[in-house]
Amino acid sequence: MAVESASELKRKDVVGIASLQPGEIQLILDTAEELLEVARRPIKKVPVLRGATVVNLFMEPSTRTRFSFEMAEKRLSADTLNFSASTSSVSKGETLVDTARNLMAMAPDYIVIRHPNVGAPHRLAEVVPASIINAGDGINEHPTQALLDAFTMRQHFGRLEGLNVVIAGDIRHSRVARSNAFLLNKMGAKLRFAAPASLLPAGVEELGATTFLRLEPALEGADVVMMLRIQRERQAAVNFPSAREYYDFFALTEERLALAAPHAVVMHPGPMNRGVEIDSQVADGERSLILDQVTNGVAVRMAILYLLAGGRGAATADS
Amino acid sequence: MADKRAARARRIQIMDAGEIERTIARMASEIVESNGSDLLLVGIHTRGIPLARRLAERISVLTGAEVPVGRLDITLYRDDVGPWRPAHQQPLLKETVLPVPINDLVVFLVDDVLFTGRTIRAALGSLVDYGRPRAVRLAVLVDRGHRELPIAADVVGKVLQTTSTEDVQVHLAEVDGDDGVWVGKEAGHGG
Numbered sequence: 001m002a003v004e005s006a007s008e009l010k011r012k013d014v015v016g017i018a019s020l021q022p023g024e025i026q027l028i029l030d031t032a033e034e035l036l037e038v039a040r041r042p043i044k045k046v047p048v049l050r051g052a053t054v055v056n057l058f059m060e061p062s063t064r065t066r067f068s069f070e071m072a073e074k075r076l077s078a079d080t081l082n083f084s085a086s087t088s089s090v091s092k093g094e095t096l097v098d099t100a101r102n103l104m105a106m107a108p109d110y111i112v113i114r115h116p117n118v119g120a121p122h123r124l125a126e127v128v129p130a131s132i133i134n135a136g137d138g139i140n141e142h143p144t145q146a147l148l149d150a151f152t153m154r155q156h157f158g159r160l161e162g163l164n165v166v167i168a169g170d171i172r173h174s175r176v177a178r179s180n181a182f183l184l185n186k187m188g189a190k191l192r193f194a195a196p197a198s199l200l201p202a203g204v205e206e207l208g209a210t211t212f213l214r215l216e217p218a219l220e221g222a223d224v225v226m227m228l229r230i231q232r233e234r235q236a237a238v239n240f241p242s243a244r245e246y247y248d249f250f251a252l253t254e255e256r257l258a259l260a261a262p263h264a265v266v267m268h269p270g271p272m273n274r275g276v277e278i279d280s281q282v283a284d285g286e287r288s289l290i291l292d293q294v295t296n297g298v299a300v301r302m303a304i305l306y307l308l309a310g311g312r313g314a315a316t317a318d319s
Numbered sequence: 320m321a322d323k324r325a326a327r328a329r330r331i332q333i334m335d336a337g338e339i340e341r342t343i344a345r346m347a348s349e350i351v352e353s354n355g356s357d358l359l360l361v362g363i364h365t366r367g368i369p370l371a372r373r374l375a376e377r378i379s380v381l382t383g384a385e386v387p388v389g390r391l392d393i394t395l396y397r398d399d400v401g402p403w404r405p406a407h408q409q410p411l412l413k414e415t416v417l418p419v420p421i422n423d424l425v426v427f428l429v430d431d432v433l434f435t436g437r438t439i440r441a442a443l444g445s446l447v448d449y450g451r452p453r454a455v456r457l458a459v460l461v462d463r464g465h466r467e468l469p470i471a472a473d474v475v476g477k478v479l480q481t482t483s484t485e486d487v488q489v490h491l492a493e494v495d496g497d498d499g500v501w502v503g504k505e506a507g508h509g510g
């Protein structure tokens with residue numbers, strides 16, 4: 001392994017990949033490796049976070065990330081409280097910081113937050129003593145997704161260094177793409193973006209990827225092909241003519257996948273739009289790691305929860 | 320550094336490689352005599368693992384049957400890990416591998432030093448999450464006393480009279496490059 005594992009996560013929060021050291025990323029992945037075993041036991045639970053309270057504060061819709069966090073918390077024996085935008089007083093106009101302060105009156109040890117605004121977890125990390133874990137903030141970062149993606153790649157290939165990774169689709173609105181870009185660059189993988197120009201973010205060069213405006217040339221020799229969801233609810237009308245046309249140019253089909261390395265694997269952070277960005281044969285095919293990603297997500301989130309238990313009293317967020 | 324060298328000078332060797340070998344042979348025959356078949360040896364990280372392997376080899380010579388060997392990381396069950404010792408370092412997790420289902424087996428936990436008993440309590444807590452053994456027993460190379468919990472070993476290599484601040488060091492070649500047991504004046508090491 002090219003990057004040596006750190007001996008600890010010396011921080012209170014995990015708000016983004018941008019602020020993690022390569023050694024810390026390695027430590028999270030190594031720890032997740034051992035925690036994966038918990039899911040294979042007859043009793044899928046360990047007592048290490050007994051007595052800890054985790055608040056899952058989800059201000060944006062989420063199914064798999066919320067379930068994955070909740071399962072991770074429960075497997076470590078933490079108590080969990082779930083707040084979602086529709087059921088909380090946020091819908092009555094309370095600010096994020098006020099919500100958080102009220103939650104702190106119940107003394108949670110962790111707050112897992114998903115929020116539509118960029119930087120919300122960072123702000124929260126500054127004002128509350130609980131450990132903050134970012135479960136997605138606007139179009140900024142989704143660090144646990146990038147970590148589980150990296151874990152899945154490492155599990156399959158035994159390394160991250162030197163892997164050719166293609167991320168294709170709606171890069172512009174994707175916090176998954178951003179977090180993956182930060183992580184893969186730090187760990188020495190080679191990153192390519194493939195997207196129509198309208199779905200590339202401003203300043204894409206800063207993300208350290210080679211950019212392609214068509215999928216085919218990006219796929220050549222790729223080890224990993226990660227397809228992103230077309231966020232139809234917001235984007236379809238504006239950024240490309242139709243889902244049908246998007247499919248014709250950018251969907252991952254068997255024929256297109258054949259352009260990648262013969263051993264290439266397919267990933268998708270979900271939820272998938274079958275027949276838009278990915279064909280069913282590919283999504284359900286032998287080379288798909290999509291369900292491994294879901295399994296691994298729980299172990300990676302357990303690792304972060306476990307390691308942060310040692311970091312209380314450490315400096316906040318990005319320091 | 321100078322302190323460390325001085326401490327090493329003050330340590331006394333209790334067992335050498337030959338004595339460790341003879342002791343393991345005796346422990347193996349005690350395990351066979353009292354328990355017979357359906358055995359699983361489970362070494363506790365770190366030095367319990369090579370110890371369990373050596374015992375298993377001896378046992379299979381005595382009985383002619385292979386004895387499965389597992390390894391157990393007790394970190395997630397420790398009573399000093401978790402929420403919330405302020406700003407401490409979380410111990411690194413190691414691998415737990417139980418090669419066969421443990422239900423209805425006689426499971427021998429194996430460790431190098433028995434001290435406070437807290438490691439063994441954690442190991443017992445972990446083991447029941449994997450199934451329901453017929454019996455769980457404990458084999459240790461050195462019992463140095465000073466228990467803080469009601470735990471006792473079934474098979475003991477050597478009983479050592481120590482003070483609670485003394486340091487008992489077990490070396491096994493697989494981990495340390497050589498075999499031996501020493502007692503020094505430093506606190507720490509061994510659970």
